[in-house]
Amino acid sequence: MWTLDELLDRVSAALAAEYSGAPNGRVRDVPDRRAVRWYATTGLVDRPSAMRGRTALYERRHLLQLVALKRLQSEGRTLAEIQAELAGADDATLAAVARVPADVLAAGDAPSPAEVRPRFWAEPAAPAAREKAAAPTGTAPVGTTLTGVALGGGAVVLVPGTPTPADVADIAAAAAPLLDLLAARGLLANEREQS
Structure with missing residues (x-):
């Protein structure tokens, strides 16, 4: 997993090979942080895979989506056309369009999923944990009036x-x-x- 800045570095490295850039000059060659967030909001790119505190974490699929999107933009395609073509695309399809070099896809020094803090608040507490949380030391047990x-x-x-x-x-x-x-x-x- 990568932070947004690490993801953008990989997108830039992937596009450095055989990328002609946008034909009209109105589109950035490499997306910036704001563009990636907008792409995620509109569904062009998946939302972040996980969060580490307030830091969004991205994976291989996000890299493939962004590079594929930029390659299709360089062919003059609109975002609507790209979205229609790539909606629901599997990783193999994205990889064929993106043509990301293998060394860029390597995980590098990104944190493993085990290092990412779990979203403890999203999971229901076990019964014993609920009782303990509801009844700190010296208080009435759960169910006491x-x-x-x-x-x-x-x-x-x-x-x-x-x-x-x-x-x-x-x-x-x-x-x-x-x-x-x-x-x-x-x-x-x-x-x-x-x-």
């Missing part, structure tokens, strides 16, 4: 189970220093209303 104890000023403490009136009184007394701090910082609802 939580009851809110109003402390005044809009502050509420959640406790597992149902507290007795004596529990509520003790919680309110213990929370007095916390309420004083919240009031001093203007973080209680009645403090904001008075300001």
